[in-house]
Amino acid sequence: MTAQDGRRTLVVGMGNPILSDDAVGIRLARDIAARLGARDGVDVIEECCVGGLNLLDLVAGYDRLVVLDSIKTRDGRPGTWYRFDGRSLRETMNLANVHDTNLATALELGRQMGHHVPDDDENHIFAVEIADNMNFSEELSPQLREAYPGLAEEILAEVEDLLSGRGEGAGG
Amino acid sequence: MSRKISIDPITRLEGHGKIEIYLTDDGAVEETFFQIPELRGFERFVVGRPIEELPRIVTRICGVCPASHHMASAKAVDGCFGGEVAPLAHKLRDMYYQAHFIHSHLAHFYALAAPDFVLGPDADPSTRNILGVVHKVGLEIGGAVIDARGKAQEIQRIIGGRNTQDIWCLPGGVAKGLKPEELETIKPWIDGLYEFTQFSLQLFRDVVLADPAYVDLILHGPYTLDVHNMGVVDRDNAPNFYDGEVRVVDFDGDEICRYSAEQYADHVAEHVESWTYLKFPYLKQRGWKGFVEGIDTSLYCATPLARLNVADRMATPRATEAFEEMFATIGGHPSRAILANHWARLVEMVQNAETLQMYCADPEITGTEVRVVPQHVTGEGFGIIEAMRGTLTHHYTCDEKAICTSANLIVGTTNNNAPIQMVTKKVASSLIKPGTEPDQGILNMIEMAFRAFDPCYSCATHSLPGELPLEVRVHRSGEITHTFKRHC
Numbered sequence: 001m002t003a004q005d006g007r008r009t010l011v012v013g014m015g016n017p018i019l020s021d022d023a024v025g026i027r028l029a030r031d032i033a034a035r036l037g038a039r040d041g042v043d044v045i046e047e048c049c050v051g052g053l054n055l056l057d058l059v060a061g062y063d064r065l066v067v068l069d070s071i072k073t074r075d076g077r078p079g080t081w082y083r084f085d086g087r088s089l090r091e092t093m094n095l096a097n098v099h100d101t102n103l104a105t106a107l108e109l110g111r112q113m114g115h116h117v118p119d120d121d122e123n124h125i126f127a128v129e130i131a132d133n134m135n136f137s138e139e140l141s142p143q144l145r146e147a148y149p150g151l152a153e154e155i156l157a158e159v160e161d162l163l164s165g166r167g168e169g170a171g172g
Numbered sequence: 173m174s175r176k177i178s179i180d181p182i183t184r185l186e187g188h189g190k191i192e193i194y195l196t197d198d199g200a201v202e203e204t205f206f207q208i209p210e211l212r213g214f215e216r217f218v219v220g221r222p223i224e225e226l227p228r229i230v231t232r233i234c235g236v237c238p239a240s241h242h243m244a245s246a247k248a249v250d251g252c253f254g255g256e257v258a259p260l261a262h263k264l265r266d267m268y269y270q271a272h273f274i275h276s277h278l279a280h281f282y283a284l285a286a287p288d289f290v291l292g293p294d295a296d297p298s299t300r301n302i303l304g305v306v307h308k309v310g311l312e313i314g315g316a317v318i319d320a321r322g323k324a325q326e327i328q329r330i331i332g333g334r335n336t337q338d339i340w341c342l343p344g345g346v347a348k349g350l351k352p353e354e355l356e357t358i359k360p361w362i363d364g365l366y367e368f369t370q371f372s373l374q375l376f377r378d379v380v381l382a383d384p385a386y387v388d389l390i391l392h393g394p395y396t397l398d399v400h401n402m403g404v405v406d407r408d409n410a411p412n413f414y415d416g417e418v419r420v421v422d423f424d425g426d427e428i429c430r431y432s433a434e435q436y437a438d439h440v441a442e443h444v445e446s447w448t449y450l451k452f453p454y455l456k457q458r459g460w461k462g463f464v465e466g467i468d469t470s471l472y473c474a475t476p477l478a479r480l481n482v483a484d485r486m487a488t489p490r491a492t493e494a495f496e497e498m499f500a501t502i503g504g505h506p507s508r509a510i511l512a513n514h515w516a517r518l519v520e521m522v523q524n525a526e527t528l529q530m531y532c533a534d535p536e537i538t539g540t541e542v543r544v545v546p547q548h549v550t551g552e553g554f555g556i557i558e559a560m561r562g563t564l565t566h567h568y569t570c571d572e573k574a575i576c577t578s579a580n581l582i583v584g585t586t587n588n589n590a591p592i593q594m595v596t597k598k599v600a601s602s603l604i605k606p607g608t609e610p611d612q613g614i615l616n617m618i619e620m621a622f623r624a625f626d627p628c629y630s631c632a633t634h635s636l637p638g639e640l641p642l643e644v645r646v647h648r649s650g651e652i653t654h655t656f657k658r659h660c
Contacts, residue, residue, distance in 0.1 A: 016232055016233075017232060018217065018229065018232045019232075047337070049232070049238075049337065052279070052283070053279055053283065053318070053321060054325075056318075057322060057325065105301055105302060105303055108303055109302055109303060109306065109314065109318070110318075112303070112306060112311060112314065113311065113314055113315045113318050114315070115318075135213045136213040136214045136216070136217035137213070137217065
């Protein structure tokens with residue numbers, strides 16, 4: 001399905017722009033915004049650093065959510081990326097908020113309160129394995145810098161498919 | 173052979189912290205270590221940048237309390253330019269910051285603290301969250317929480333243009349004032365927030381104070397610490413979150429010291445341990461004495477309860493009533509009961525709401541003189557405020573062209589690093605005794621100790637996963653005999 005059916009999509013780049021690889025979601029969101037241009041029914045928040053209940057405030061009113069974020073897993077290889085939906089959600093680096101709640105709980109709370117939030121299968125999380133989110137820098141780590149062009153192309157293609165109704169979970 | 177228990181929150185997200193609990197041969201807790209890697213290089217990152225950029229950069233340190241860093245940084249930058257600030261800008265900054273306090277405290281109380289009390293410390297971990305609270309108390313209350321949080325954030329946005337990643341404060345003032353029509357919009361919301369603070373206090377009375385078991389948990393057992401208290405106060409020794417002097421009071425209520433922002437280095441020093449990246453602030457004039465409680469300790473808490481412990485009263489009338497009720501209930505002022513921090517947050521929110529109401533009635537608040545443009549560079553500035561999680565210090569220097577030459581930050585959670593270590597050990601010691609096998613209960617009991625401090629490792633170190641994955645491993649004679657996990 002496309003935006004012409006009236007469904008609204010929010011694309012969010014999560015992360016910290018000055019914390020090395022933590023910025024990878026922001027970079028992806030900027031690249032997606034540039035590639036998509038102005039598209040009806042699709043809003044892009046290129047830089048978002050809030051999780052938990054704060055994210056609920058942003059997501060309320062949308063039919064579909066696309067999150068771009070970083071992740072660190074045991075023995076993960078920087079540059080690898082993963083895709084989750086609301087049913088297979090794993091907490092990525094910036095979706096959680098130790099001071100209130102995680103994304104799944106925040107969205108469920110929103111549903112119970114009568115807010116319009118995306119269904120589980122309309123939450124699409126793309127998470128990139130990173131090497132360094134401990135050093136303040138506006139540059140990616142060497143490992144991720146090398147991997148970025150390839151992973152960005154793959155993720156951007158998936159997001160485009162998703163928005164055009166070809167991708168998994170586009171539903172309809 | 174000693175045994176080791178590891179509480180490891182890193183099973184899903186690598187590179188964060190863990191708690192190591194070492195047992196003696198007979199099974200008693202010998203020592204605990206809470207370890208968190210620290211973010212590196214912020215001071216290096218900002219050196220060489222225009223000093224006026226720092227209030228915008230520091231909001232990127234942390235997505236949890238960006239407004240706190242923005243305010244402390246703005247005050248430090250004001251100092252680098254001579255310190256003159258438009259009086260109206262101080263009022264507007266304070267107003268903005270009260271709203272930030274409310275939505276942060278609301279989120280903590282209802283999402284993190286309330287599950288322990290509304291559902292009970294022994295509740296199934298799968299329901300021990302805000303959804304469980306809503307299920308128990310009703311959708312209507314859940315909706316009210318969401319609405320109140322949203323209104324507090326919207327008040328921030330209307331006053332300061334944004335509610336995250338602030339760019340509003342400028343040297344000598346702020347970038348925009350509050351229009352009369354904006355004031356009319358937020359007035360009823362602020363009245364609603366005041367009513368919600370009263371509702372929250374009543375909920376606390378009904379759910380927590382009405383249960384003797386909860387009151388006993390708060391007042392006795394391992395959740396008490398004999399360390400001192402730090403907080404910013406006004407001239408009348410009432411809490412002030414935006415401006416004032418730092419007051420340190422011992423746990424008997426006697427003042428240890430009182431200092432202005434530029435004197436912080438004379439009063440606070442940081443101890444380093446080889447087993448953690450986090451530093452341990454202590455009262456410099458007493459010297460580092462180790463992780464010890466007692467009247468001679470150099471350790472202190474900087475928490476909501478500590479802020480009320482250093483205060484003689486609150487700055488507003490209804491908050492003072494709540495303050496008096498709280499201390500009358502928990503055995504007097506000051507209090508050593510760590511879990512009373514949850515109640516202290518509610519008391520603080522009353523002051524936040526009343527202060528907002530006061531500003532709404534101020535005929536000058538919609539004025540337009542919101543900035544004094546700096547005319548010269550003086551080269552050094554200090555900004556101390558109360559972040560939700562404790563006293564926050566920013567100290568900058570710059571050269572004659574206003575280029576940053578140094579930056580030093582002591583963040584709220586760092587102040588509490590030693591007390592967190594100590595209460596962790598106390599709780600572990602109360603649960604793990606010779607002849608007693610540790611069980612799943614240790615997880616939430618230790619989490620309850622953490623939650624009272626509302627620690628923020630986003631800036632003290634880095635963000636922990638949202639629901640704090642915990643893994644407890646019990647080692648005996650080199651073998652793992654028990655493993656307890658949560659959220660991992």
